[in-house]
Amino acid sequence: MSIQFTKMHGLGNDFMVLDGVSQTLPETGPPWPSDVLARLADRHTGVGFDQLLLIQPAHGDADFCYRIFNADGTEVGQCGNGARCVARFVRDKGLFDGHTLRLETHSGQMQLRITDDGLISVDMGAPRWQLDQIPFVAKAEADSYLIVAGTNAHEVSAVGLGNPHCVLLVENVDQAPVAEVGPLLSQHERFPEQVNVGFMQIIDRSHIRLRVFERGVGETRACGSGACAAVVCGQRRGLLDDSVSVQLPGGTLQIHYAGTHITMTGPACAVYDGVLPYPDPVCP
Numbered sequence: 001m002s003i004q005f006t007k008m009h010g011l012g013n014d015f016m017v018l019d020g021v022s023q024t025l026p027e028t029g030p031p032w033p034s035d036v037l038a039r040l041a042d043r044h045t046g047v048g049f050d051q052l053l054l055i056q057p058a059h060g061d062a063d064f065c066y067r068i069f070n071a072d073g074t075e076v077g078q079c080g081n082g083a084r085c086v087a088r089f090v091r092d093k094g095l096f097d098g099h100t101l102r103l104e105t106h107s108g109q110m111q112l113r114i115t116d117d118g119l120i121s122v123d124m125g126a127p128r129w130q131l132d133q134i135p136f137v138a139k140a141e142a143d144s145y146l147i148v149a150g151t152n153a154h155e156v157s158a159v160g161l162g163n164p165h166c167v168l169l170v171e172n173v174d175q176a177p178v179a180e181v182g183p184l185l186s187q188h189e190r191f192p193e194q195v196n197v198g199f200m201q202i203i204d205r206s207h208i209r210l211r212v213f214e215r216g217v218g219e220t221r222a223c224g225s226g227a228c229a230a231v232v233c234g235q236r237r238g239l240l241d242d243s244v245s246v247q248l249p250g251g252t253l254q255i256h257y258a259g260t261h262i263t264m265t266g267p268a269c270a271v272y273d274g275v276l277p278y279p280d281p282v283c284p
């Protein structure tokens with residue numbers, strides 16, 4: 001048996017997208033065991049991706065169910081760039097012909113809108129600041145926290161967006177210690193489910209530069225939920241306006257938040273269609 005997939009990306013955050021609506025795949029659990037999935041994610045011996053996205057029929061009142069697996073094989077609750085690619089995928093493949101789409105995820109329902117200029121706007125919901133909803137261990141909720149990791153203390157903001165994020169302010173994002181501090185904070189014991197770590201340089205009140213060390217992946221060229229996290233954390237500290245351009249290594253996202261729901265707008269791109277033997281891929 002074989003399985004079809006599509007390689008896609010949102011600003012260089014890249015995905016293997018599987019249609020579990022027209023193809024038969026396990027309804028629960030991952031499409032492959034996590035070790036196989038991690039091998040498929042490998043850029044030298046597999047397809048190569050940051051996340052695998054699985055589209056399935058919705059269980060409740062939504063158009064599709066959207067599931068997300070990191071490159072290390074773990075299933076997670078949110079991926080903003082991935083959501084835009086799912087919207088592009090279901091339209092391109094003729095699975096959906098509307099302009100507004102509702103996706104069911106492990107962290108709630110998302111609404112997406114395909115705009116006239118071909119970009120996709122995603123309602124990313126409201127930021128979750130409560131410690132147990134991030135989750136993060138601290139005595140009390142605050143705008144920022146000091147975390148000791150290695151030999152240094154880092155001042156971070158923490159927020160949940162259906163997945164956990166922390167954000168550090170840096171002077172110059174090009175020189176930020178993403179590869180050193182990213183893994184230390186990502187796996188810090190005060191984040192019981194680990195965390196995505198954003199390094200934010202503020203250019204002015206409506207422009208930031210951002211690099212993100214993603215949980216379960218490493219540094220990616222863009223992180224949609226990370227961009228939203230950086231903006232709401234910057235706003236909470238009084239540093240940013242309602243509408244912010246977020247410049248990531250892979251390109252720019254527009255984020256808007258004025259106290260209700262966060263909106264993220266950006267592109268989604270299909271690269272190629274492929275086919276793999278299923279359930280056992282060729283290279284063990």
Ligand SMILES: N[C@@H](CCC[C@H](N)C(=O)O)C(=O)O
Nearest residue numbers: 079080081163215223224225
């Ligand atoms: N690339 C993403 C986030 C993917 C999930 C993340 N690595 C996690 O473990 O929470 C995005 O665009 O939001």
